[in-house]
Amino acid sequence: MNAIEFDNIGKLYQLGTVGTGTLSHDLNRWWQTKVLGHEDPYLKVGETNDRASKGTSGFVWALKDISFNVAEGEVVGIIGKNGAGKSTLLKLLSRVTAPTTGEIRARGRIASLLEVGTGFNGEMTGRENIFMNGSIMGMTRAEIRSKLDDIVDFAGVARYLDTPVKRYSSGMTVRLGFAVAAFLEPEILVVDEVLAVGDAEFQKKAIGKMQDVSRGEGRTVLFVSHNMSAVRSLCTRGILLENGSVGYIGTTEDAIARYMQKSEDNQHVRIVDHVRWSKSYLRIDNIVVNGTDKDKSEIIRGQRILDFRLDGYAHSNCKTDLIVILRNSFDVPLASLYSGKYNGAPIIIKEGSFSIVRKVLLPKYIARGEYVMDIILKDPLAEYHMGARHSVFLTVEGNCDDNCHPIDQGSYGFMGLELVADES
Amino acid sequence: MKEGWTLVIRPRKRLLDLDLKGLWRYRDLWLMYVRRDIVTVYKQTVLGPLWFLIQPVFTTAMYMFVFGGLAGISTDGAPQPLFYLSGIMMWNYFSECFGVSSNVFTNNAGVFGKVYFPRLVVPLAGLTSNLVKMLIQLMLFVAVYIGYLIAGQELSVNATLLLFPFYVFLLAFHGLSWGLIVSSVTSKYRDIRFLVSFGMQLFMYATPVIYPMSVASGKVKAILELNPLTPVFEAFKYGCLGCGSFSWGGLLYSTVFMLVVLFISVLIFNRTERTFMDTV
Structure with missing residues (x-):
């Protein structure tokens, strides 16, 4: 049994200010519909509601059909x-x-x-x-x-x-x-x-x-x-x-x-535009991931290397770890790069222009699907230098051997485990 | 179409759909609003509800000085404090009923924008909480009245005073229905608000609050008699102070006038209530 039924619901809103022209619109509407018996003139001009694109009429359907x-x-x-x-x-x-x-x-x-x-x-x-x-x-x-x-x-x-x-x-x-x-x-x-x-x-x-x-x-x-x-x-x-x-x-x-x-789909922007915050002594000019500075790229079958390059300018010396977090499309973290945690050796940034170039080895059997990546620079001991959450969208084709089917993230997780060679 | 829907939301309601049943169901909310109005007014004040009395006392004193003293307007033989106090008490009640009703949309946009309940609850609660305030002022009036009696002043009371509750009712619903019309219009056209605030001040002088009708004559008198509040004010003063006049015709005129405006206001209010959130 249905608890609620929505039947062809529409809601028209007037854009801009209610005020100038309201009275004349009201009078016109009243004249057209009540006196002349025409259809409401303002109901027809409504366009669908796309916030970003500028429409031609002053009325908009916030909801339609x-x-x-x-x-x-x-x-x-x-x-x-x-x-x-x-x-x-x-x-x-x-x-x-x-x-x-x-x-x-x-x-x-x-x-x-x-x-x-x-x-x-x-x-x-x-x-x-x-x-x-x-x-x-x-x-x-x-x-x-x-x-x-x-x-x-x-x-x-x-x-x-x-x-x-x-x-x-x-x-x-x-x-x-x-x-x-x-x-x-x-x-x-x-x-x-x-x-x-x-x-x-x-x-x-x-x-x-x-x-x-x-x-x-x-x-x-x-x-x-x-x-x-x-x-x-x-x-x-x-x-x-x-x-x-x-x-x-x-x-x-x-x-x-x-x-x-x-x-x-709505955005084709540069990765560096996703930098939400960075400390005043650090300026990030460009970020390149997977060979492009755009925030969308694809990891094709067989690809094992994912490259990172951060270019910028530092006003003072600092130490940093490069942190990369790979998430699925539900925002759940799946894997990360956190080199400082592994070996305690931070990256040294000297005053002036700098570049951080790193290459990451992907799992052999990485699952196919959509991924989102965070890129963060953090002092090994203390504060964050820079953060770009959800800054790279990766489409992974899925790695596998020849004549095979890549595993699927939804049912098999982020990566496939490897067999120890020559066990049998 | 299947039956059994308890709620059907459509673009436009029938012209007169009062939803009295819904109003009754929300009677507890009405009570809460009344309580809120009364309780919150004197929170964090030292004198508390005494403020309800201080205002009319000072106004009366000022009227005695300006209108009774400087301007020398007659009070038709009634003691000045009683005359002004009665006028102020009734006028305050009317104007405050009008006030809460005319601001019902603009003042409650926050709540109205989130929850549905019969909107009429709010102005009706306003009438009630102001009634309480008015009754407190009435006690002051009665006290002063008894004081004059003890002091030996002759004051004629007659049976028409029994109609006092009806006068209060008339004032309340005049205020409500005019206020509702204004509220509906101001929700879209704000200009009316400015017009109304000083219009109310002027209107007080067109009502026999600070003067008796007996001082008016000719054309002025005819115009003042068109004011539907005139018979109410006059009748009350006639009932307890012996000045003023009492006319069944006048009261009937006032009642019919009120019913017509009330009907129109409810029509308009009902329409506005549905979509005012988009225009307020």
């Missing part, structure tokens, strides 16, 4: 890059704003955690805010009273219950907000990025609670997040939104894989 169903008890992860329409979709579902076209049908009470702690008032105490927040979410006072102990316990704020919330740390406020929402017991729970805050212990608690909600108690959850590992561990199905329309619906793994693929 969205149709999908969510079965009861399903946990659906909604992913997509910023501006793809994820939050708009949840806003429509939680009735914060109305769709322009289409219809959403739902069964049961919907609670949204678009942002926790809604309606918190700093002047009021934790206890008062639990009641305030709970009632905003649609609980009755009797319901809240019966769950008060659980909520306080879950949030771990028993000691501060009668202190005004403005004295709370931000983490405590979030805990309290999430705790109220977690005990709401709606049939449909809508969650948007709430797990981004709070400490590790609380995140674990929160994810656990969401799992209980969906698995044990059979409730439906819609979960929007950029945290792929949270999506993977929680969701039973994934929906990928692209520019306001559904790009993919299917298993969580497939949706994530497609999303990672897409986010890589």
